[in-house]
Amino acid sequence: MTRLNACGMNDMSENIGFFFNPDSIAVIGASQAYGKLSNVLLRSLKKRFKGSIYPVNPKYNSINGLKCYTGVKAIEGGVDIAVLIVPSNAVIQALKDAADAGIKGAIVISAGFKETGKSGSLMEDEIKGIVNGHGIRVIGPNCMGIYDSFSGVDTFFIPEERLERPEKGGLSIVSQSGSFAVSIMDTLAMEGIGLARIVNYGNRVDVGESDLLEFLADDDNTKVVALYIEAVQDGKRFVDAAKRCSEKKPVIAIKVGRHEAGANAAKSHTGAIAGRYEIYRAAFKKAGIIEVSGYDELLDACKVFSMQRPANLSPVSSTGQALQDLSRDGKKVFILTDGGGVGVSLTDLCIEMGLDVIALPEDAKNNLSQKLPSFCSIANPIDLTGSVTDNDYKIALEEGLKYSDIAIVAALWGPPGLTDKLVYNIKEVSKRLNKPVIICSPGGRFTQEKKKLFEENGLPVFATPEDAVRAAGLLANKL
Amino acid sequence: MSLEFLIEFLIGGITVHSFSRQIMAKQEAKKIIGDAISSGRKSLLEPDALELLKAFGIPVSEYIIVHDAAEAKDAADKIGYPVVLKVVSRDILHKTEAGGVMAGLKNAQEVEDSFNEMIFELSDHYATAKIEGFLIERMVDKGVEVIVGGVRDAQFGPAVMFGIGGVIVELLKDVSFRLAPVTKEECLEMVKEIKAYPLLTGYRGSGIVNLDAISDVIIKIGSIMEELEEIKEMEINPLIAYPDGVIAVDARIML
Structure with missing residues (x-):
């Protein structure tokens, strides 16, 4: 049964999960020509997808070793989803046929719709008609x-040589822009940041950001959600969906199209100031969304939230859902370094960010001065100096994290006393105390290798103090 | 009658009372808005806007509508000096810039002189403007001028705005927004979010103001925007904030 909401749109968002875990996929318009997009798509699917793949094209008997079908109807046992990659004027008929054959949903890759003008818009109306008439869902x-x-x-x-696919991870991305989705996916893969799911929904005749947020809220593989938004479809539904999602996991968003030519005939000061962007920001706040302002910041956010958790969560459990701890504002930061300069710089930046570089209690200082070598400077930041060992880091981090919500650890790899054990020591303390730790590690080739080791162990590394503090600000929700 | 019953009766009575007050406020506002629409206006005249705010329990400064110099002097005598003289015109929305506000009038003579001067100036610069009348308003004590506004977004519905008031608000854009309805916690966040927040907490001799009273007005603007869909934009500018409360001095309501 198809329920219709006030806009006449399908309201079956609880059902879009099948797109992400189908048993079978039909590729309508599959070609055997190596360079064609539909062939690239088929080969990608063949490489990764574990279910059944059915190329559909009346011209061929088989493509890339897969049996090719004349139509979706001809596929015995039916198909869960159809991917349409045919010329736009063939989409309507192909979609109708697939819907008649009992698909649950379709991803329409083909271009040549609303973006091209009036006749394209009319074809989108026809797609909507099929969505409502057959009770299927459509992406694209x-x-x-x-x-x-x-x-x-x-x-x-x-193809993979141009767009690397990220490994499995807890991050899911919903992007209104296709080119943005491609760029960030490739960058994430290079940075070694894992991805659960990424979706670009194009012209959005049916499935949009709110459906996807509702799905991702309940998706166990998704630990953090990033949104790239130009304009949302239904403001109120978006706020509700995003709010429900952000109550379960961090939701980050970047809003583009912030500046518009003022077509506003406002007469009050309020009306003159209230551009669409101001209202979007208000909506993000209502929905508990963490807004970032640019690509760099979004990448930092994707990384830090993939590896660490918000700084004001209760440190009780590492398995169950951590609840917000109202006694902690998440702002108390502890800075640990083996180089004075980076420590001072981190301190400046933390203060500018509005983070609280706490003073360590006298007890803690006394305790540390007994355990650490006398040349260490014990305050906040603690400077362990060039004579540092892996174990000094462990002792200092353990004491400092007791009194703070988050630690920024500068790891400069010059000191001979530092080995890979440093990474495991920091990881162990962070895990045991269940509080987020961010690594700031500026440097060249050697440092880059160690960065990899840190990140394989779930500790996000930032090359500059600016990026490290920005990441801390994100965890403390100060941005 | 048992004590328990009496208490329940009283509590019930209070609830019904505040509920019925809300309904009456809405009915009164609907009438004001209906009158404005049927006479072809796209905004409420200032006294109507102030009346609407008052109906929803927002404190507004005392005023009397007048039409000539004699009425103006009588009204000023009644309200007590000093007073402010303001033009009421559907065609003049930003009165200060148009020379339609004269403040700090200390006696009847000043009221009369100012009235004549304003008529002269307006007829010179706004010859075609329809003048509905004038307001004599109590000159309120100095406090911190803030702005509280509301807008209706086609997608997200009503939103509220807070900022430091006056004419430079558009220049500095030191304001905060939230979607309505807002909670008191959200209002306090809005207030603390602006850069000029220290002006509300006693910075360099500025008064410490009552944040609860400001929050209450923001909440009420949010509910007015929710209750009355005819309103496209509205603002109180300035709302004067004091240690013990707030008072709305000027308001615009756009339909």
């Missing part, structure tokens, strides 16, 4: 679709 048209590292669904029709 004019989209990249889905990349899912868990199920192997991959409709991003760009």
Whole structure:
């Protein structure tokens, strides 16, 4: 049964999970020509997707070793989802046929719709008609679709040598822009940041950001959500969906199209100031969304939230859902370094960010001066100096984290006393005390290698003090 | 009658009373708005806007509508000096810039002189403006001028705004927004979010103001925007904030 909401749109968002974990996929318009997008798509699917793949094209008997079908109807046992990659004027008929054959949903990759003008818009209306008439769901048209590292669904029709696919991870991305989705996916892969699911929904005839947020809120593979937004479809539904999601996991957003030519005939000061962007910001606040202002910051946020958790969560359990701890504002920061300069710089930046560089209690200082060598400077920051050992870091971090919500650890790899054990020591303390730790590690080739080791152990590394403090600010929700 | 019953009766009575007050406020506002629409206006005249705010329990400064110099002097005598003289015109929305506000009038003579001067100036610069009348308003004590506004967004619905008031608000844009309805916690966040927040907490001799009273007005603007869909934009500018409360001195309501 199809329920209709006030806009006449399908309201079956609870059902879109099948897109991410189908048993079978039909690729309508699959080609055997190596360079064609539809062939790239088919090969990507074949490489990753564990379910059945059915190319559909009346021209061929088989493509890339897969049996090719004349239509979706001809596929015995039916198909869960259809991926349409045919010319726009063939989309309507192909979608109708697939819907008649009993698909649950379709991803329409094809372009040539609303973005081209009136006749394209009319075709989108026809797609909506099929959505409502058959009770199916549609992603697209004019989209990249889905990349899912868990199920192997991959409709991003760009070959791997040009667009690297990230490993499995807890981050999911919802992007209105296809090119943004592609760029960030490739960057994440290079940075070694894992991805659960990324979706670009293009012209959004049916499935949009709110459906996806509702799905991701309940998706156990997704630990953090990042949104790239130009304009949302239904403001109130978006706020509700995002709020429900942000109550379970961090939701980060970047809003583009912040500045518009003022078509505002406002007469009051309030009306003159209230641009669309101000209202979006208000909506983000209502929804508990953490807003970032640019690409760099979004990447930092993706990284830090993938590896660490917000600084004001209760440190009780590492398995169950951590609740917000109202006694902690998440702002108390402890800084640990083996180089004075970086420590001072981190301190400046933390204060500018509005973080609280706490003073360590006298007890803690006495305790530390007994355990650490006499040349260490014991305050906040603690400077362990060039004579530092892996164990000094452990002792100092353990004491400092007791009194703070978050630690920024500068790791400069010059001192001969530091080995890979430093990484495991920091990880152990962070895990045991269940509080977030951010690594600031500026440097060249050697440092880069160690960065990899840190990040494989779940500790996010930032090369500059600016990026490290920004990441801390994100965890403390100070941005 | 048992004590328990009496208490329940009293509590019930109070609830019904505040509920019915809300309904009456809405009915009164609907009438004011209906009158404005049927006479072809796109905004409420200032006294109507102030009346609407008052109906929803927002404190406004005392005023009397007048039409000539003699009425103006009588009204000023009644309200007590000093007073402010303001033009009421559907065609003049930003009165200060148009020379339609004269403040600090200390006696009847000053009221009369100012009235004549304003008529002269307006007829010179706003010859075609329809003048509905004038307001004689109590000159309120100095406090911190803030702005509280509301807008209606096509997608997200009503939103509220807070900032430091006056004419430079558009220049500095030191304001905060939230979607309505807002809770008291959200209002306090809005107030603390602006850069000029120290001006509300006694910075360099500025008064410490009552944040609860400001929050109450923000909440009420949010509920007015929710209750009355005819309103597109509204603002109180300035709302004067004091240690013990607030008072709305000027308001715009756009339909």
